[in-house]
Amino acid sequence: MKDTATGPTTAVSNPPVQPMKAYFDTSDIVRISATKDVPQPTRQLEKLAKLIDVSKCIGCKACQSACIEWNDTKPEIEENVGVYENPHDLTPNMFTLMRFSEWENPETDDLEWLIRKDGCMHCEDPGCLKACPAPGAIVQYSNGIVDFIHDNCIGCGYCVTGCPFNIPRISQVDHKSYKCTLCSDRVAVGQGPACAKACPTQAIVFGTKEDMKAHAETRIEDLKSRGYDNAGLYDPAGVGGTHVMYVLHHADKPGIYNNLPENPRISPLVEGWKGVTKTAGLAVVGLAALGATLHGLFSRGNRPDDHDDQAAETLVVERRDPENGGHI
Amino acid sequence: MAPRPYYSERGDHIDGKAPVTVSRYRGFTRANHWVTAATLIVLAVSGLALFHPSLYFLTNLFGGGQITRWLHPIVGVVLFFSFLLMFVQLWRLNMPKPEDVTWTTRIGDVVKGNEDKLPELGKYNAGQKFVFWAMTGLILVLIVTGVMIWQQFFGYLVSIPLRRVAVLVHALAAVAILLVFILHVYAAVWTRGTLRAMTRGTVTGGWAWRHHRKWLREIASRDTKGPAE
Numbered sequence: 001m002k003d004t005a006t007g008p009t010t011a012v013s014n015p016p017v018q019p020m021k022a023y024f025d026t027s028d029i030v031r032i033s034a035t036k037d038v039p040q041p042t043r044q045l046e047k048l049a050k051l052i053d054v055s056k057c058i059g060c061k062a063c064q065s066a067c068i069e070w071n072d073t074k075p076e077i078e079e080n081v082g083v084y085e086n087p088h089d090l091t092p093n094m095f096t097l098m099r100f101s102e103w104e105n106p107e108t109d110d111l112e113w114l115i116r117k118d119g120c121m122h123c124e125d126p127g128c129l130k131a132c133p134a135p136g137a138i139v140q141y142s143n144g145i146v147d148f149i150h151d152n153c154i155g156c157g158y159c160v161t162g163c164p165f166n167i168p169r170i171s172q173v174d175h176k177s178y179k180c181t182l183c184s185d186r187v188a189v190g191q192g193p194a195c196a197k198a199c200p201t202q203a204i205v206f207g208t209k210e211d212m213k214a215h216a217e218t219r220i221e222d223l224k225s226r227g228y229d230n231a232g233l234y235d236p237a238g239v240g241g242t243h244v245m246y247v248l249h250h251a252d253k254p255g256i257y258n259n260l261p262e263n264p265r266i267s268p269l270v271e272g273w274k275g276v277t278k279t280a281g282l283a284v285v286g287l288a289a290l291g292a293t294l295h296g297l298f299s300r301g302n303r304p305d306d307h308d309d310q311a312a313e314t315l316v317v318e319r320r321d322p323e324n325g326g327h328i
Numbered sequence: 329m330a331p332r333p334y335y336s337e338r339g340d341h342i343d344g345k346a347p348v349t350v351s352r353y354r355g356f357t358r359a360n361h362w363v364t365a366a367t368l369i370v371l372a373v374s375g376l377a378l379f380h381p382s383l384y385f386l387t388n389l390f391g392g393g394q395i396t397r398w399l400h401p402i403v404g405v406v407l408f409f410s411f412l413l414m415f416v417q418l419w420r421l422n423m424p425k426p427e428d429v430t431w432t433t434r435i436g437d438v439v440k441g442n443e444d445k446l447p448e449l450g451k452y453n454a455g456q457k458f459v460f461w462a463m464t465g466l467i468l469v470l471i472v473t474g475v476m477i478w479q480q481f482f483g484y485l486v487s488i489p490l491r492r493v494a495v496l497v498h499a500l501a502a503v504a505i506l507l508v509f510i511l512h513v514y515a516a517v518w519t520r521g522t523l524r525a526m527t528r529g530t531v532t533g534g535w536a537w538r539h540h541r542k543w544l545r546e547i548a549s550r551d552t553k554g555p556a557e
Binding site: 034035036133134135152154155156157158160161163166170172175181260267269270272273275278281282284285288296299301302303304305306308309310311312313314315317319321322 | 342344345346347349376378379380381382383384387392393394396397398441445479480485488489491492493495496499500502503504506507510511513514517518519520521532533534535536537538540544545548
């Protein structure tokens with residue numbers, strides 16, 4: 001008999017040698033795309049989070065390599081166009097990407113090399129899930145992981161429209177949407193995400209969201225003591241908080257980290273489209289169709305009578321105008 | 329060539345005299361109309377399937393979600409060109425005329441069927457013209473916003489913020505066109521004797537006299553064939 005894994009509290013521990021049973025499964029799902037009234041799980045899993053400390057990142061891309069290896073993706077070999085980003089963007093085969101930006105700090109006149117590991121933020125209120133029209137293509141577990149269930153994905157790209165962070169990418173091969181899974185398959189058996197496991201400076205750490213926030217506090221304190229007065233945690237409230245968080249040395253200016261949104265939220269356009277438009281639109285069309293059918297069935301209709309037929313006969317056959325004194 | 333008729337198309341003619349029947353749409357226009365109608369219905373069903381989760385089961389009609397996602401925009405392009413062809417044939421007589429104002433202000437009599445209180449009309453009444461122009465405008469909006477959100481071929485055509493606008497406008501326009509479609513079908517059924525204009529291509533003389541008298545007069549006046557044999 002296999003032991004059930006425990007929820008991971010770190011990414012650094014090594015896996016047990018015996019096979020383990022997953023500690024969470026589909027019964028822990030709290031939200032399902034295009035599905036109302038999801039039966040809520042009987043237990044609440046500990047919320048998890050990945051914390052990315054931008055100030056400790058050295059830009060080695062070990063996280064990208066680990067991600068490719070674990071998820072067995074095959075990003076295309078691309079051309080070097082003179083920037084450090086490789087590949088050029090997130091792709092259906094590259095779930096995470098180091099984004100490099102050079103920023104001149106106007107206060108110190110220093111050139112700062114800001115490196116942000118981009119990827120799914122695992123929003124507490126996921127815009128992708130809200131926008132998705134395919135039942136069961138996107139799910140959220142009670143530990144905060146937002147996962148794409150590719151069997152149910154139809155490749156419409158609505159998740160791209162819904163995401164406030166521009167993360168999902170649609171494959172032109174199988175027409176399904178891809179993004180970081182927070183290594184849900186590793187987490188299920190008690191392991192941290194592959195990127196966190198591989199990170200040589202522990203700029204990426206993983207554990208319960210509470211632990212990660214506490215850890216972030218110590219990092220922010222350290223950064224402040226080194227002169228980064230605006231150091232802070234990026235856990236945006238507009239999307240209910242995220243399960244991937246950043247420690248930023250310039251938390252007052254998230255935009256300098258390759259356009260990290262300042263106040264991300266699900267666009268009101270998406271909310272309106274998936275909210276009132278969907279419900280009211282269906283109701284209006286349904287009522288109109290029903291009303292028209294019933295009225296069409298039971299009303300007498302507007303039928304030409306004998307006078308009309310005679311008038312036409314007079315006009316066309318006798319070539320006299322039935323109304324105008326006989327002149328046409 | 330004779331001057332362009334004012335209330336009718338050149339091809340509209342007296343088709344029979346015992347009883348009187350009038351040719352309203354030639355075969356090409358009818359086929360064109362039904363292709364447009366069929367594509368609109370496919371688009372409505374596949375679009376509704378992706379519009380509301382409670383209707384997602386409709387994707388089964390097309391072989392699943394993936395195929396529905398692939399099919400919907402392609403049928404949309406077919407509809408666009410099919411409608412365009414119809415537009416070219418119909419737009420002239422759908423231009424507004426002074427009697428449309430009178431007709432519209434007496435919409436109560438239209439609904440009650442008090443035909444004698446309404447002005448004499450050409451080939452189309454203001455309601456039919458409304459359907460024509462509403463379809464024209466909405467199809468334009470739908471094709472433009474549809475291409476903007478067509479992931480498979482135009483995934484990177486517009487920015488994501490613009491895509492959000494497009495997807496909302498597309499949904500609103502789709503609701504609107506369904507209402508126009510319902511109005512169109514309802515009016516065609518309620519006005520008895522109309523459907524045959526799009527099936528057999530002809531209407532009875534009585535129908536033409538009752539609803540489109542100026543149209544009938546114009547056709548009758550240029551009917552140079554002798555009386556019925």
